[in-house]
Amino acid sequence: MRVLVAGWPSFLHGEATAGDVLAMEAVRRGLAGADVECDLAWSPVFRPGGLDLGRADPASYSHLVFACGPLHGPQIEELHRRYARCTRIAVGVSVIDPDDPAVAGFDAVLARDTPAEAPRHDLAALPATPSVPVVGVVLAPGQEEYAGRRLHDRIQRELTDWLGARECARLPLDTRLDPRDWRLFGTAAELESALRRLDLVVTTRLHGLVLALKNGVPALAVDPVGGGAKVTAQARAWSWPAVVTVPERAGERGPLLDAAELDRRLSRTHI
Template identity: 60%
Template sequence: MRVRPGSGPGPRALLTGWFSFVDGEATAGDVLALRRAEEVLERSGLAHDVVWSPGFRPGALHLEQARPEEYTHLVFVCGPVHGPQVEELHRRFAHCVRIAVGTSVIDPGAASVTGFHRVLARDAPDARPVRDLSARAPALPALPVAGVVLTHGQHEYGRRRRHGQVADRVTGWLAGQDCARLELETRLDARDWRLCATPAQLESVLARLDVVVTDRLHGLVLALRAGTPALAVDPVEGGAKVTAQARACGWPALVAAERLGPDALGEWWDRCLTTGRTAARRVRAEFAAGAAPDGAEALVEALAGPGPL
């Protein structure tokens, strides 16, 4: 239940945090801590509202819109109780009972801390720590985890390249899906901790995903090798190696650059997340069994053949 200011008499709390400031940020932990605080207030029947940073939730209530006279309490949730932005809350909501909950206290004597009537800290100097509010936040639904493997290169295709447009459309569409997105690279690098150093490391990641969205040949093949369904997009007009490889692997979840749109992506997305795992594991088994030639068998024959004239 979200109660708007001015909806009736009685106590009303304004919930704030670092997620409320214009130049603040909303972390997953902060938002879960907020959900825990809201859960407790809703159970007690205390009317409340939440203020968000306009950069994070443009359509929500923002601090400059909140009218201090319509609140009896101000609650600051999670994060460090520190700095001028917190001190400004004390000045603006001076008439409110001000409480900090689930916060970290760095300097107990700071004005940002002493301005609260009560500080229910998760950690403070010379105090026993308590668990963060996020630990007991309401349970969340399990969402699909999508690995995203895209390329902006492959200039050898010249005027047929649609890589930029494909990446923009795919990532723009993915941003609207309720899923966890994980950007991945097939490039290996033993010096960069952000990249996998061995194929085994990358395969271990791919095997744990629900789906891979890719416009790369090896994004497609390595996902299937790991038994994970791939939603493949060929970024070359008219089709090129991604289309050829999908055909060679018998994998149908392929969208051409010319037909790329939310309908096509959505259809294959749904199929990948329903029947796709079974289909991908079937392809993985075919890979392992060597059910189709891959050219390596002919290599020995080619090496044994006559050399150049």
């Protein structure tokens, strides 16, 4: 017996949500606890290098388990055709129309919600996950006043690429206040209340640095102005060591930021 676990994160043109991924992990853990071998299929966009449906040979599996999400659409119908020789089971799914071919193609359906049965707890509630640092990301806008010393776009791209490769929960924040826009804070107190709950702030903005330190939150600051400007000055004023300043005569080619230096500066924040 060998099981292929699939879900919406398995499809090239599907969608990977945290709930879908946790549901697939819940199935994997349940099968592992019963000593049943299984593989998880992932979209090559979501998990490059992982097992994708195109390489998951139907002849290698006795069962297909589809976890989470709505049972609807041609992508699920194609699973039935590709894995026709397997016993196909859907778990933790939503059934809108029991007669839909995407539903009817399964040998068994254990739905989380369906018109005919009482709802069940979603599978995403089962797997425990580790805590990771929560990092607020506060980036500066164009700041045209710095003219030719502006390196904002390049630094933001390199900084966010670096941060994206670190295991942390990234939370974009903006110091702009606008009570008309629900996506922005309406008062300084709202912003500072969010900052206090973070483990770290990564910022190219002066007040990202200042308000983090004011509230006892360590910060990694990168000055987006060649040669340094107000961000570097504030770091000196606070005697804060975790600041990166790019030379004023930065070249047009090659990276502006050194990942190893960012890692060293990050280590000084003691998160």
